[in-house]
Amino acid sequence: MQRILIDTFFHMMPGHRLSRNIFTGGYRTNYGRYSPFDVYHPNGASMLFSDLQADFDVKLLQQPFSETTLAEADILVVPNPDYPLYEGASPYRIDAPDVEALLNFLDRGGSVILMINSFLSRNDFWEENFDHERVMPLLEKLGVRWDHNFMSDEHNILPAKHGELVVGYGQGGRVLDGQLPAGAEPLLTWEGQVFGFRMRRGKGKIAVVGDAGLVSNGLYHFPGFENAAFLKKLFRDMAPAWSAAPATKFECFEFGHLSCAPSDQGISEKLFRSLRPQARFEIDHHYRHLTFESPARVVGAPDIARRLPISLDSLSGQKQLTGKFAFVAITEGMPTSGFEMPLSVAEKKSSLGSDFTVTGTSVREDLTWKDIGADPAVFGEIGQLVRVNTVVQILAGTAPDGTLRHFTMKQGQIFYDRNRRNVHYGFDILLSSQNLVLAPTV
Numbered sequence: 001m002q003r004i005l006i007d008t009f010f011h012m013m014p015g016h017r018l019s020r021n022i023f024t025g026g027y028r029t030n031y032g033r034y035s036p037f038d039v040y041h042p043n044g045a046s047m048l049f050s051d052l053q054a055d056f057d058v059k060l061l062q063q064p065f066s067e068t069t070l071a072e073a074d075i076l077v078v079p080n081p082d083y084p085l086y087e088g089a090s091p092y093r094i095d096a097p098d099v100e101a102l103l104n105f106l107d108r109g110g111s112v113i114l115m116i117n118s119f120l121s122r123n124d125f126w127e128e129n130f131d132h133e134r135v136m137p138l139l140e141k142l143g144v145r146w147d148h149n150f151m152s153d154e155h156n157i158l159p160a161k162h163g164e165l166v167v168g169y170g171q172g173g174r175v176l177d178g179q180l181p182a183g184a185e186p187l188l189t190w191e192g193q194v195f196g197f198r199m200r201r202g203k204g205k206i207a208v209v210g211d212a213g214l215v216s217n218g219l220y221h222f223p224g225f226e227n228a229a230f231l232k233k234l235f236r237d238m239a240p241a242w243s244a245a246p247a248t249k250f251e252c253f254e255f256g257h258l259s260c261a262p263s264d265q266g267i268s269e270k271l272f273r274s275l276r277p278q279a280r281f282e283i284d285h286h287y288r289h290l291t292f293e294s295p296a297r298v299v300g301a302p303d304i305a306r307r308l309p310i311s312l313d314s315l316s317g318q319k320q321l322t323g324k325f326a327f328v329a330i331t332e333g334m335p336t337s338g339f340e341m342p343l344s345v346a347e348k349k350s351s352l353g354s355d356f357t358v359t360g361t362s363v364r365e366d367l368t369w370k371d372i373g374a375d376p377a378v379f380g381e382i383g384q385l386v387r388v389n390t391v392v393q394i395l396a397g398t399a400p401d402g403t404l405r406h407f408t409m410k411q412g413q414i415f416y417d418r419n420r421r422n423v424h425y426g427f428d429i430l431l432s433s434q435n436l437v438l439a440p441t442v
Contacts, residue, residue: 001055001243001351002055002056002057002239002243003057003058003072003074003352003397004057004058004059004073004076004077004235005060005061005070005072005073005075005077006059006079007061007078007079008062009061009090010078010081010082010092010093010094010131011078011080011090012082012089012090013035014037014038014041014044015032015088016031016088018040022040024038024040024041025038025041026087026088027041029086029087030080030083030089031086031087031088033216034079034080034213034215036048037049038217039217041217042216042218043216043218044216045216045217045220046217047217047228048220048228048231051228051231051232055235056235057350057352059072064097064101065097065098065099065102066097067104067105068410068437069101070101070102071406071437071439072397072405072406072408073110074111074239074242075111075113075238076102076105076112076113077112077113078112079215080115080116080117080212081116081130081131083129083130084131086129093131093134094134094135094138095134099137103138103141103202105204106201106204107201107203107204108203108204108251108439108441108442109202109203109440109441110240111205111207111239111240112205113207113209113234114135114138114206114208115208115209115212116130116132116148116210116212117129117173117210117212118148118151118152118172118210119132119148119173120151121149130212132146136148142199142201143181143184144180144184144208145175145176145179146174146176146208146210147177151172152169152173152174152193152195153171157170157225158190158195159190159224159225160190160195160196161188161190162188162230162233165226165233166224166225167225167226167227168222168227169190169211169214170211170213170219171211171213172209172213172214173195173211174195175195175210178193178194181199184197184198185197185198185199187207187209187234188209196208196209203241204240205240207234214230214231215231240442242441242442246301246399246401247403247404247405249298249301249442250300250301250438250440251298251437251438251440251441252297252298252299252307252437253294253296253436253438253439254293254294254435254436255293255294256432256434256435257289257292257433258272258275258279258430258431258432259287259289260287260428260429261286261287261288263428265419266382266383266417266419266428267430269288272288272290273288275330275331276332278332279292301404304407304438307436307438309323309324309325310343310394312396312398312404313402315347315354315356315396316347316354316398317347318347319345320342320345321345322341322342322343323340323341323392325339325340325390326339327339327367327371327372327390327413328411328432328433329372329373329432330372330379330415330430330432331373331374331375334373335373336371337367337370337371339362339364341360341361341362342360343358343359343392343394344360345358352397354397355395355396356396356397357393357394358393358396359391359392359393359394361389361390361391361392362391363387364387364388365386365387367385369385372385372413379417382428383417383418384417384418385416385417386416386418387415387416388416389414390411390412390413391412391413392409392410392411392412394408394409394410395407396408405440406438406440407436407437408435408437408438410433410435411435412431412433413432413433414429414430414431415429415432416428
């Protein structure tokens with residue numbers, strides 16, 4: 001069984017109320033359409049969602065695309081990213097880091113189904129336009145030129161073909177001049193036009209469907225068409241290679257950050273930047289941020305156990321356990337002390353296996369600057385370290401046989417040193433994190 005993640009970050013969920021208990025996608029505007037839970041609207045996608053439950057584990061993705069958020073996905077579905085001009089559209093737009101994460105997901109072997117429409121500058125027709133300004137660069141990276149300023153037919157549902165299947169194609173776009181790059185194959189065609197395609201990217205594969213509406217309740221079982229059969233086949237064909245057997249290789253990705261509000265009377269900006277001189281520096285209001293990451297590398301399954309602060313074998317059936325961690329280093333390259341933390345475990349079992357949410361918090365008031373990788377000669381002159389708070393969040397998935405499917409860990413740390421000269425509450429406050437992502441690859 002595979003896990004499908006459906007994007008609901010760049011595409012709004014239903015919000016148009018018909019009654020206190022009935023809310024649907026918009027009838028006048030595009031927002032909230034293609035929702036897997038909308039049984040009230042012809043453009044809901046609840047019939048497809050119902051059929052997917054038989055063979056897939058389906059979740060909604062409510063965060064940007066990243067190595068962390070896509071670690072658990074086998075198939076990512078992106079339904080018609082909202083164009084921000086419209087009422088009720090998502091306030092978020094696909095950005096360069098999202099595209100980079102999506103392409104990396106493909107490169108390591110994942111699958112993506114992108115559903116888009118046309119983009120028509122018309123106010124006399126339903127505005128189901130997608131965010132072409134952000135999606136077109138992705139298609140260009142795939143070597144595809146998309147004709148978004150095109151409507152297939154305003155008055156008829158076209159009988160697009162996929163092999164022997166006849167698929168009802170609504171008012172969507174097309175591949176410009178039907179020209180696909182080498183290695184890409186037409187997915188939906190009609191009279192020489194290409195309305196969708198599929199191609200490999202890295203070790204993965206992406207399918208682009210030019211009419212998001214063909215997944216809708218209204219077209220899914222429309223008389224004379226075989227949309228349901230086409231979509232079921234598409235999802236089966238998009239299963240990634242790693243889902244055929246337990247993953248034996250994982251992409252290991254590590255990253256972290258430091259943040260503080262600098263003060264000439266405490267941690268100055270110059271001192272702050274010297275802690276991680278190679279990190280990316282950003283200013284956000286009165287806070288300063290240093291972010292850094294290590295190049296991804298591939299590790300074998302036998303090597304993973306040595307990297308984890310907890311034993312996966314110990315999670316099943318447990319509510320509490322103890323994990324062993326190290327404090328996040330304030331200064332690059334400096335060692336830190338280790339500590340133990342009580343953790344709470346929540347487990348959800350399914351035919352996919354088990355999903356674990358493991359969390360814990362630690363509050364310490366007995367630490368020195370050396371314990372957290374800060375130079376005592378420098379920080380001791382600023383103030384007295386009085387408290388270090390640590391939080392850990394782990395999301396892990398195992399297959400029914402107990403083998404690892406994915407693992408992400410976020411460890412955040414806040415320290416307070418008493419400095420009555422600092423205008424920010426009389427304390428210097430510095431945040432830091434270290435993060436680990438283990439995602440399957442082939």
